[in-house]
Amino acid sequence: MMQALREPTAEMEVIYQHPAALSECRTHYCPGCTHGIAHRLLAEAIDELGIRERVILVAPVGCAVFAYEYFEVDGCEAAHGRAPAMATGIKRSCPENLVITYQGDGDLASIGAAEILHAAARGERITTIFVNNAVYGMTGGQMAPTSLLGQKTTSSPAGRMATLTGYPLHMCELLSGLQGSTYIVRRSLHDVRHIRQAKKAITTALRVQMAGLGFGMVELLSSCPTNWGLTPEQAMGWIETKLIPQYPLGDYKVTDEAKALEKAG
Amino acid sequence: MKVECLFSGFGGQGVMFAGQLLAYAAMDAGLDVTWIPSYGPEMRGGTAHCLVVIADHPIGSPVVMHPQVAIVFNGPSFDKYEPLVAAGGLLVVNSSLVPRSSTRANLTHVRVDATQIASQLGDTHLANMVLLGAALTARPLLPLPAIERALDAHLPERHRHLLAPNKQALAAGAEVLTSP
Amino acid sequence: MPKELLKGNIAIAEAAVRAGMQAYFGYPITPQTELLEYLSARMPELGRTFLQAESEIAAIHMVYGAACTGVRAMTSTSSPGYSLMQEGLSYIAASDLPCVVVNMMRGGPGLGNIQPSQGDYFQMTRSAGHGDYHPIVLAPASVQEAIDFTLLAFTLAEQYRHLVILAADGQVGQMMEPAELPPLLPVAEERPVWALTGARGRGKNIISSLHLRAEEEEIANQRIQARLLTICANEQRSTEYATDDAELLVIGFGTAGRIAYSAVEAARAKGLKVGLLRPQTLYPFPEDRLSRLARQMRSCLVVEMNAGQMIEDVRLAVAGRIPVRFYGRMGGMVPMPDDVLTAIEEAYALHAAVV
Numbered sequence: 001m002m003q004a005l006r007e008p009t010a011e012m013e014v015i016y017q018h019p020a021a022l023s024e025c026r027t028h029y030c031p032g033c034t035h036g037i038a039h040r041l042l043a044e045a046i047d048e049l050g051i052r053e054r055v056i057l058v059a060p061v062g063c064a065v066f067a068y069e070y071f072e073v074d075g076c077e078a079a080h081g082r083a084p085a086m087a088t089g090i091k092r093s094c095p096e097n098l099v100i101t102y103q104g105d106g107d108l109a110s111i112g113a114a115e116i117l118h119a120a121a122r123g124e125r126i127t128t129i130f131v132n133n134a135v136y137g138m139t140g141g142q143m144a145p146t147s148l149l150g151q152k153t154t155s156s157p158a159g160r161m162a163t164l165t166g167y168p169l170h171m172c173e174l175l176s177g178l179q180g181s182t183y184i185v186r187r188s189l190h191d192v193r194h195i196r197q198a199k200k201a202i203t204t205a206l207r208v209q210m211a212g213l214g215f216g217m218v219e220l221l222s223s224c225p226t227n228w229g230l231t232p233e234q235a236m237g238w239i240e241t242k243l244i245p246q247y248p249l250g251d252y253k254v255t256d257e258a259k260a261l262e263k264a265g
Numbered sequence: 266m267k268v269e270c271l272f273s274g275f276g277g278q279g280v281m282f283a284g285q286l287l288a289y290a291a292m293d294a295g296l297d298v299t300w301i302p303s304y305g306p307e308m309r310g311g312t313a314h315c316l317v318v319i320a321d322h323p324i325g326s327p328v329v330m331h332p333q334v335a336i337v338f339n340g341p342s343f344d345k346y347e348p349l350v351a352a353g354g355l356l357v358v359n360s361s362l363v364p365r366s367s368t369r370a371n372l373t374h375v376r377v378d379a380t381q382i383a384s385q386l387g388d389t390h391l392a393n394m395v396l397l398g399a400a401l402t403a404r405p406l407l408p409l410p411a412i413e414r415a416l417d418a419h420l421p422e423r424h425r426h427l428l429a430p431n432k433q434a435l436a437a438g439a440e441v442l443t444s445p
Numbered sequence: 446m447p448k449e450l451l452k453g454n455i456a457i458a459e460a461a462v463r464a465g466m467q468a469y470f471g472y473p474i475t476p477q478t479e480l481l482e483y484l485s486a487r488m489p490e491l492g493r494t495f496l497q498a499e500s501e502i503a504a505i506h507m508v509y510g511a512a513c514t515g516v517r518a519m520t521s522t523s524s525p526g527y528s529l530m531q532e533g534l535s536y537i538a539a540s541d542l543p544c545v546v547v548n549m550m551r552g553g554p555g556l557g558n559i560q561p562s563q564g565d566y567f568q569m570t571r572s573a574g575h576g577d578y579h580p581i582v583l584a585p586a587s588v589q590e591a592i593d594f595t596l597l598a599f600t601l602a603e604q605y606r607h608l609v610i611l612a613a614d615g616q617v618g619q620m621m622e623p624a625e626l627p628p629l630l631p632v633a634e635e636r637p638v639w640a641l642t643g644a645r646g647r648g649k650n651i652i653s654s655l656h657l658r659a660e661e662e663e664i665a666n667q668r669i670q671a672r673l674l675t676i677c678a679n680e681q682r683s684t685e686y687a688t689d690d691a692e693l694l695v696i697g698f699g700t701a702g703r704i705a706y707s708a709v710e711a712a713r714a715k716g717l718k719v720g721l722l723r724p725q726t727l728y729p730f731p732e733d734r735l736s737r738l739a740r741q742m743r744s745c746l747v748v749e750m751n752a753g754q755m756i757e758d759v760r761l762a763v764a765g766r767i768p769v770r771f772y773g774r775m776g777g778m779v780p781m782p783d784d785v786l787t788a789i790e791e792a793y794a795l796h797a798a799v800v
């Protein structure tokens with residue numbers, strides 16, 4: 001059993017606590033899944049920016065389908081892939097609110113490719129957290145548009161072949177070419193250093209929306225030990241050695257205005 | 266004749282396979298049979314169950330509220346299904362993981378130290394066969410050799426090396442009831 | 446062929462392969478994903494086309510394209526995906542193309558859940574997408590029927606050049622039962638004369654559902670309606686149990702029908718004169734048989750895994766001659782035989798009351 005925690009007293013300094021924006025419930029994520037880390041980072045960023053009461057979260061269809069349960073913010077559930085369209089409707093009706101979509105790679109890059117493309121092209125003032133784990137997690141590990149060549153999945157049992165199913169889809173590269181996008185970056189969640197960088201990017205992306213600039217997206221390379229058939233530790237290694245070479249980390253588009261915000265933060 | 270058998274436990278305890286084995290044996294014996302799993306979010310890490318219906322005539326519903334036989338592999342399954350077993354039914358309990366006993370007078374209650382016996386045989390995963398052996402001895406729906414033949418025919422390739430231990434586990438389960 | 450213990454999803458996939466399906470396009474969705482996963486290995490093995498589409502919208506339009514070339518094409522999905530396919534289905538039907546679509550219904554509306562349901566009855570039988578037509582809808586209740594109806598679906602689709610929906614639910618997809626698969630049929634070498642294969646040595650073929658002049662669109666509609674009349678006259682299918690001397694008729698399709706069968710068996714054991722009609726085609730609805738049976742009954746009880754959808758077709762067939770009662774569960778809940786039995790007893794008791 002854990003020792004009962006003491007309530008902080010006046011002379012104690014709080015250096016770590018449960019984010020107010022994160023619900024105090026158990027998630028259903030598998031052990032070693034980085035969806036939990038992504039949630040925590042987003043919640044911390046929301047707290048630090050003091051925007052919890054302004055946020056409206058659009059949850060995806062995918063393992064993060066219950067995201068609206070896990071954040072203490074207003075939330076709703078989109079149909080598979082349609083979160084950016086739903087977020088557009090929300091933002092246009094409540095421009096003062098901060099609208100966030102949280103989407104997996106099947107949701108965002110496959111069935112919802114049209115919605116994300118057009119939200120970005122319109123320069124929609126929303127923030128998208130894009131969790132790329134190179135498979136369909138929730139339905140049991142089928143091939144995603146982001147699956148690597150040669151990657152064995154339950155719907156590419158012989159490994160993904162370019163001749164049959166083409167090549168991995170690079171969303172940051174794609175969306176950064178659009179005039180409407182303002183802040184498009186890729187980060188990873190495989191170790192502490194990268195997690196810190198991811199947090200910083202999420203914070204900047206939210207600032208971009210607060211400043212009323214254009215579309216912002218943070219892609220997070222993420223683990224799915226369950227469907228990769230790896231231990232949690234091996235899965236972190238797989239991100240580093242397999243995913244990152246295919247999906248290089250970095251800033252794909254940061255406009256000058258966004259850069260200024262980044263520095264100010 | 267129509268009998269419903271429920272298998273319930275944690276995912277990974279071989280619950281589904283024990284049910285399928287019974288279904289294969291019933292089919293090979295020329296009986297009608299249905300096997301239906303629980304499927305859904307509770308599959309991940311939570312409890313898993315399957316229901317096997319065996320009959321000598323066409324089967325209607327593959328689901329029932331009150332199965333005649335329930336084989337429970339763990340505590341949560343005991344709590345859920347012990348009250349639901351049909352009156353006059355058979356409840357087989359893995360006593361290694363379920364300390365509680367049934368207080369119901371209108372059913373046959375068999376407790377088998379299955380995980381313990383399986384671990385003595387070298388692998389706790391064999392507990393499913395121990396429990397099946399015990400259940401079919403308490404209520405001989407099908408003879409044990411029929412189950413052994415089903416094992417010969419349907420044990421997945423990657424578990425082939427466990428054929429003999431599986432059969433030993435079946436026998437060990439039967440022995441719990443036959444030994445004085 | 447000997448019987449094998451087969452899971453519904455796999456049985457349908459393999460039956461389609463053996464029926465000569467040349468192209469499959471689909472998108473993962475529980476509780477039919479195993480069908481897609483199975484075909485991802487099986488189709489390439491035979492040198493046939495398997496492709497995971499980027500969405501159900503894309504999947505049905507890929508099927509539309511394949512069907513235009515005259516190959517046997519199929520897709521499978523579950524309720525939310527079936528909703529997305531509506532557009533393509535309407536184009537396929539309007540273009541007189543044979544095509545088979547499997548819908549393993551799950552609890553809804555909305556995202557709902559993945560448990561078995563029959564909530565899409567209206568959506569499947571009334572139309573498919575916009576426009577004025579019905580697809581043929583087949584409703585298997587067992588793994589064997591799922592196999593047989595998969596073969597039948599391809600046959601009917603080609604015979605009538607019409608859209609055929611195989612309407613099952615998560616329970617049929619997940620259940621294992623002994624069943625017999627047909628032998629592997631050779632794939633048809635010949636393409637139909639209307640197929641798009643390139644206008645070599647013949648006039649050009651065109652497949653289009655565009656008729657700008659209302660007069661022509663009406664003619665196109667009349668063609669579809671004439672075909673539907675033939676289908677209604679020839680293809681009504683149902684199965685019955687203990688209807689000979691029955692006074693109460695229980696009616697249910699698919700999983701609900703087979704659960705009702707158990708309840709009817711139990712009612713018979715109690716000496717109640719109860720029978721079962723299980724529609725196997727939902728469109729065309731077996732109204733001829735039902736309307737004949739209704740003459741001998743004192744009432745009927747419709748059992749469904751929805752709020753009451755097929756009951757509208759039952760009322761039309763019964764035409765007010767006898768009372769039509771209802772027992773249903775919704776949202777992915779499966780009725781238990783005991784509950785159906787109670788509903789039967791209650792309905793039966795009302796017979797005595799009116800004597």
Ligand SMILES: Cc1ncc(C[n+]2csc(CCOP(=O)(O)OP(=O)(O)O)c2C)c(N)n1
Pocket residue numbers: 061062063064080103104105106107108131133135136137138139144472473474475501525526529
């Ligand atoms: C229209 C529709 N099609 C299919 C599905 C089934 N489905 C649920 S989640 C999912 C994929 C999720 O994968 P991803 O977006 O990569 O997220 P992850 O689960 O990996 O986090 C699919 C195909 C659905 N719910 N709705």
Ligand code: SF4
Pocket residue numbers: 028029030032033034035063133137138223224225226227
């Ligand atoms: S299936 Fe994969 S993505 Fe989904 S919760 Fe488990 S590890 Fe995470």
